[in-house]
Amino acid sequence: MARDGNHTKELIARTALHLFVEQGITETTIRDIAGAAGVAEGTLYRHFESKDQLAWELFSTNYLAFARELDRLQEEYDTLQEKLAAMIRQFCAFFDRDPVLFSYLLLAQHAQLKKVTPEMQTAVTVLQKVIAQGMAQGEVPEMEVELAAAMVLGVVLEVATFKAYNRITQDLSQLSETLVASCWRVLTGDGTP
Amino acid sequence: MARDGNHTKELIARTALHLFVEQGITETTIRDIAGAAGVAEGTLYRHFESKDQLAWELFSTNYLAFARELDRLQEEYDTLQEKLAAMIRQFCAFFDRDPVLFSYLLLAQHAQLKKVTPEMQTAVTVLQKVIAQGMAQGEVPEMEVELAAAMVLGVVLEVATFKAYNRITQDLSQLSETLVASCWRVLTGDGTP
DNA sequence: ATTATCAATGTGAGCGTTCACTCATTTATT
DNA sequence: AATAAATGAGTGAACGCTCACATTGATAAT
Structure with missing residues (x-):
């Protein structure tokens, strides 16, 4: 395994959870999540379909x-x-x-x-x-x-x-x-x- | 008064209310509302700021x-x-x-x-x-x-x-x-x- | 009774922006 | 060298909103 992918997925999930609650789901953008999690937008799609x-x-x-x-x-x-x-x-x-x-x-x-x-x-x-x-x-x-x-x-x-x-x-x-x-x-x- | 504007405003408001409930607010577009109410998009902005x-x-x-x-x-x-x-x-x-x-x-x-x-x-x-x-x-x-x-x-x-x-x-x-x-x-x- | 005027109302193509998503490329790990 | 993970500029679509213009109906002038 290279650069623990499971850890990244969890990080993205937790970050998204917080942002969804704070701003609402539709109001939260992929850029918001990626930015707050400190990863690139593309990384998000390695772990989630959409x-x-x-x-x-x-x-x-x-x-x-x-x-x-x-x-x-x-x-x-x-x-x-x-x-x-x-x-x-x-x-x-x-x-x-x-x-x-x-x-x-x-x-x-x-x-x-x-x-x-x-x-x-x-x-x-x-x-x-x-x-x-x-x-x-x-x-x-x-x-x-x-x-x-x-x-x-x-x-x-x-x-x-x-x-x-x-x-x-x-x-x-x-x-x-x-x-x-x-x-x-x-x-x-x-x-x- | 020309082409009862109050009636149109009410129509738009009721239509928006229904769509907001059915689809959510962010998920409902101006085009959705205008289309369902049978008016043009511009008309909506004649009655509501945004x-x-x-x-x-x-x-x-x-x-x-x-x-x-x-x-x-x-x-x-x-x-x-x-x-x-x-x-x-x-x-x-x-x-x-x-x-x-x-x-x-x-x-x-x-x-x-x-x-x-x-x-x-x-x-x-x-x-x-x-x-x-x-x-x-x-x-x-x-x-x-x-x-x-x-x-x-x-x-x-x-x-x-x-x-x-x-x-x-x-x-x-x-x-x-x-x-x-x-x-x-x-x-x-x-x-x- | 007819016409001219005007403000209120309605229109929809078009504008700039933002968004979700893609992919060629780079980086890290074994 | 091989593979999994990460990157971010780029893409097309969709969105909220604007604006130059058309339509309507009430009122006033003829």
């Missing part, structure tokens, strides 16, 4: 890997309450470990989600599955699974978004138990006050 | 107007519970009335929020103000206002997002009482299980 493919690889790899991680985790527990708590803690840890990556997944969703085929497992489908099981077991009252999933996801995702915008200062992991409790309250209410 | 200004006008007008609407509404009620319920119902009605506009505000946020100065009143600041008052009155337990606002906003916003993606079929207004109940449960829990 700018689109770079953006997609950055998205799909991490988006799908996170879904697998969540699914593997939920299998370790028996009740919805435990599964949900574990997933939320994992989510918070993921955010704290790499906030830039999280922001990218959030940002790129609109553009890239069209390329996600229905049979792919995402964080949303895992959450819906777990909630549906919990309802079938009578652990929480019956309601529309999609609605329940949206509300739970909303609690966690919006807090993460606030954190990404520095509207919240604490680490997400410090807030995970509050989030778990709030999500549980949302699920155990049946909607009639 | 593409950026068109996107900003579309955003700021509606974003700030909605915040004013919410603030006016909350003033009509005395308790946090009533204020919150009224605001959520208003939010749902707004979405159902013009889902495309809502999607645009959601989509454009990332790009346009930098131009929103801190002293401008937004839906988020109104929500935070109302929640802070409710806590001061002892109506709900004390907790970080930003965190509480994020969770409440998340519940409503994510359900709206699901609806925008057709993951939920009912009108948002049909779900408003469920959302109100869920948000209330989030606020009245103190986070310690």
